[in-house]
Amino acid sequence: MVGGSVLARRGAAQDGPETLQAVDTHAHVFRRDWPLADTRRYAPGYDATPEDYLAVxxxxxxxxxxxxxxxxxxxxNRGLLDxxxxxxxxxxxxxxxxxxxxxxxxxAFAAQGIVGIRLNLIGVADPDFAxxxxxxxxxxxxxxxxxxxxQAEARRWPSLLPPLLDSGVRVVADHFGKPDPALGIDDPGFRHLLSAGRTGRVWAKLSGSYRNGPGETGERIARAALPLLKDGLGLERLxxxxxxxxxxxxxxxxxxxxxxxxxxxxxxxxxxRIVLQETPRALFGLPAGRVPT
Known part of the structure; x- marks a missing residue:
């Protein structure tokens, strides 16, 4: 089991000005006594509470x-709002x-700090956006x-992005856009995601590289994807x-x-600094400057 003291353990993280101003744009909190959805792929066997995460x-x-x-x-969303x-x-x-x-x-959610909705489409069909x-x-x-x-496999971006962008929303792709581990940056769906950068309304999260392939595969894909994401979406969208x-x-x-x-x-x-501070504050509506802990 992962205990709170382990979750919050400090290691070799940087303590320079860039870190003190940084924004972590993807994390989860949960408790085993919060009610689970009837349909789910997985549920953790430990708690990762809001207090744990703030300590981290x-x-x-x-x-x-x-x-x-x-x-x-x-x-x-009661746990999230709490x-x-x-x-x-x-x-x-x-x-x-x-x-x-x-x-x-x-x-009501907006007044409580919600700034977007999530579509986790792993294992489920594309929504009928029409x-x-x-x-x-x-x-x-x-x-x-x-x-x-x-969050969706990159092969699905050609069908997902057009109706979302046509609706006028901003789109954020989880975990590098999740290219196929066997194809990496040559995944046509990942290339489609890059091409949508010209709209100025597509962002990507540099997160969860280990979710894009076993062993060193995810890290290799991340390193290869970075220059393409910088060129296609721009640093101001990462x-x-x-x-x-x-x-x-x-x-x-x-x-x-x-x-x-x-x-x-x-x-x-x-x-x-752009990726850790400027872009996330603009995208998620966070106040500038270090927040006292």
Whole structure:
């Protein structure tokens, strides 16, 4: 079991000005006593509480963060909202909602720090974005200035991106856009994602490289993808996320390691400052400057 003291353990993280201003744009919190969704692929056997995560941020000098609703809670966002209420100046959230939910819910969520919705499409079919319920939801998301964060295999981007972009929303691709491990950066779907950079409304998260292939495969793909993402989307459309607490990959990932990876991917401190500070604050509506802990 992963205990809170282990989750918050400090290692070799940097403590320079760039880290003290940094934003972690992808993390999850959960408790085993929170109600699980009826349909789910996985549920962890340990707690990763809001208090644990805030301790991790403090231990690594990370100023602010974005919490993403775990798929195993479905559209029950109560745990996420409770976490945001604990540090409203420091945290923002990405919720999961039903397309037929009332628009008033989104407005209430916005007042509580939610800045977007998540579509975790691993193992499920593409949504019918042409359906009236989806059209209404996407219009509301666009009106709020929110984003739609998508986790899906790269081969699906050619079918997912056009209707999302046509709706006027901003799209954020999880985990480098998830190219096929066997194809890497030659995955046609990943190339489609790059081509959508010309719209100025597509972002990518530099996170969870271990989710894109076993062993060193994910790291190799990440290093090869970085220059293409910089060229196709631009640094102003890239953000970093720890993917804490690295569910199902706890044995191969740690906060120190994933933070250090970014230094290898982007050795230029000026580029890291854009990815760690400027871009995420603009995208997620976070206040500038270091937030007291």
């Amino acid at each position: 941020l403090d231990a690594h000098g990370i100023a602010q963060a974005v919490l993403v609703q775990p798929s195993f809670y479905g559209d029950d 976490a945001l209420a604990r540090a409203p100046q420091r945290l923002r959230g990405i919720a999961v909602v039903r397309p037929d939910g009332p628009p008033e819910t989104l407005k 359906a009236p319920s989806w059209q209404r939801l996407l219009r509301s998301v666009a009106d709020l200035g929110w984003q739609v964060e998508v 953000v970093w996320g720890s993917d804490w607490p690295h569910t199902q990959f706890e044995g191969v990932a740690s906060y120190d390691r994933v933070r250090a990876q970014l230094d290898g991917w982007l050795p230029d401190p000026a580029e890291r």
